[in-house]
Amino acid sequence: MSTGKLLLQATGICKKFSGVVALDHVSLDAKAGEIHAIAGENGAGKSTLIKILTGAYTPDEGKIIFDGEEMIHTDPRRAMQAGIACIYQELNLIPHLTVTENIFLGREYRLVGHTNVLDRSRMRKEVGELMRELGLAIDPDARIATLGVGQQQMVEIARSVRSNAKLIIMDEPTSSLSEKDAEELFRIVHRIKARGVAVLFISHRLDEMKNHCDRVTILRDGSSVATLKIAETSVDEIIKLMVGRDITNKYPKVKATWGDVVLAVEGLTRKGVLHDISFELHAGEVLGLAGLVGSGRTETARVIAGADPLDKGRIKVFGKEVRIREPRDSIDAGIAFLTENRKEQGLILIQSVEFNSTMVKMEQYAKGSILDLAKLKAMTEKMATGLRLRAASVKMPVGQLSGGNQQKVVIAKWLLSHAKIFIFDEPTRGIDVGAKVEVYRLINELVAGGAGIIIICSEMDEVLGMADRILVMHEGRITANMMRSDATQEKIMYAASNVSVN
């Protein structure tokens, strides 16, 4: 049990990003020799909290005491020197160097003073000892590129241990591991725990948390709602605390009448990403795709939109099978895909509102291939007025608009493509509440007009608030299909973490 001394004590941590509250008086503590889990939905504030602890962000308010000393104005280097190490999902190793070289990177032993001659044998010997101590069968001379992901993670852990880290933060370490590798990981985590290291463990896999952690702190909407001893709680209680909030009247949901099936996918498979995804979408339906980050929601959308190739499976639009090899095929079939990253994938920031709004199926504004400039302008202005776009003129570069207005330009672009099937991937990310409601209203208008809509959102109440039917995904598979009337946050969370309901 965790009876070690208090190592980390963070109290009242607040962080805002351009006015949006990411963390609101969060408190967290960790004792030496405990594995402390942090649980929360996507966007609950876990990443922000980690970045504050590792010194990547400076909190606006609050106090962090680590190992008896208050940490003020910490930067990543100072946090590291103080003994805080973080193992991110994307591993920080240099693939072409050996295990030893990676572990000693930047802290190499030298033969004589400050010369550049390395003491290779001493480093190799120490790494060998370290591996034995941790019970790892990894060759110190192996190149990182030749190791599996699981072993690479072990190397990262070994590196943190060697640098005398007192607190090791692990950000979803098992998300990319097989069950066997994950078990191996926990064996090592328990070993370093036994050495008196505190481990902060962030995971979406609640069963793992239950089996291996000592305590759990639950974050919700940027607040820490509870810290519980794992032995005294249940997965049910954790889920309830993660999602427990009222769905306020944020969602102006209007149910449209369903028509025929507009989109049917059968057995969509993309190796290692999607496994046998099948579903149907009706005219007038809003279908929500729920699931945790990395569960395959966006990947499903991408193969339907032709952004990624498909290994197996069929896509039928209005009952007819279509071969989608590139985005153009999908667009021609009447599908619009509104990507989650507006700036990277949706917009050309240096170009105008007009340019962006009219770039899909531009031939509709042209006679032959000569553009009708007046028509371009007129269509854009009509759309901008309809969407209540706030821009000085349609000639304004979209890079200078606010997030909500940028999203409206993306929407304008796809409305002008005359699609009948819309896939919205995180349509309200990074936009303010007012703009969100406008997006929801627009979704209502679209389904009222007979369009079929797939909406992907990480915020669970948004799915519950807007979707008629919800598909839940977990690791590339559909794990639940529920109607709006049956759906609850708890049910979705169970399916998303693939824990069976007791």
Added chain:
Amino acid sequence: MTSVADQLEKGKKGSMTERLYSLGVLLSLLLLCLIMSFLSNRFLTMDNLMNVAAQAAVSAIVSIGMFLAILTAGIDLSVGSILALSTMVMGVVGVNWGFGPYTSILACLATGAFLGLCNGLMLTQLRLPHPFISTLGMQKMARGIALVITAAAPISMFPEPVTYLGSASVGGIPVSFVLVAVLYIGMYLFLTRTTTGRYIYAVGGNKEASRLSGIRVNGILNLVYTISGFTAALAGLVLAGRVDAVYPLAGLDYETDAIAAVIIGGASFFGGVGSIGNTIIGVLLIAVLRNGLNLLNVDSAYQTFAIGAVIIVAVAVDVVRQKFMVAR
């Protein structure tokens, strides 16, 4: 969150910076001319100005292709070599093999377009990481072939139709000037008034967003490099007409001047930004600079230095300008 008013203000500032920049380049050209006319009394003579313009004509045509390549966030380092090889092919076909003048002109332009298409395919099909690589390779290969096909010997004695573009005048105005004007106006209209033209800007601005919007990005890139090869060959035709000969070392270092002209003209190395109208100002600025340094008897080594410095300054300005344009 910044307020709407702030954003509007920023928007105005953005387009203002752009307009100021265009004006600035034009003013720099006029200023440079003014300085040259003080420093050398030969600068403002009709003979000299015609000479500047004639030299600029070749560079202006090459710069059209370079502009397109840079507009798509790429580059074409092979324009000078393509110019040489295309005109050497013309020489061999027309003079050595005795085909008619129109056949040899066609051979020249087709060679340029073909080599350009190869540049495009290396990028889009062979998936070389950056056109810097493909066009650098093409630069060396094309130059190499240009040198071997006649064992490095020049070819001259072309019939009138071949030399027409480079040497004829209509009503006192050289045909090459008319050609440049037609090409620039045509390219301006193509880029701003046709779907394909806008797609080129789109691809330059954001390849992934363009692809997801249904634009066939690879096709656009192939087209851009094909045009670049074609304009290099066309420039070669003008040059061959002016000097009445083709030689394997023609067009050496032309890519440098073209890159400098395009960047001075406000196109961005980040892609998606630039206007063909400003490119011609950039071309003239470089031409005046070179001519001025010649008139002042500055060693060509210093000229080379100056062009290099101009490129670096222009790109540094571009980096700052981009920050202003997309402030978010």
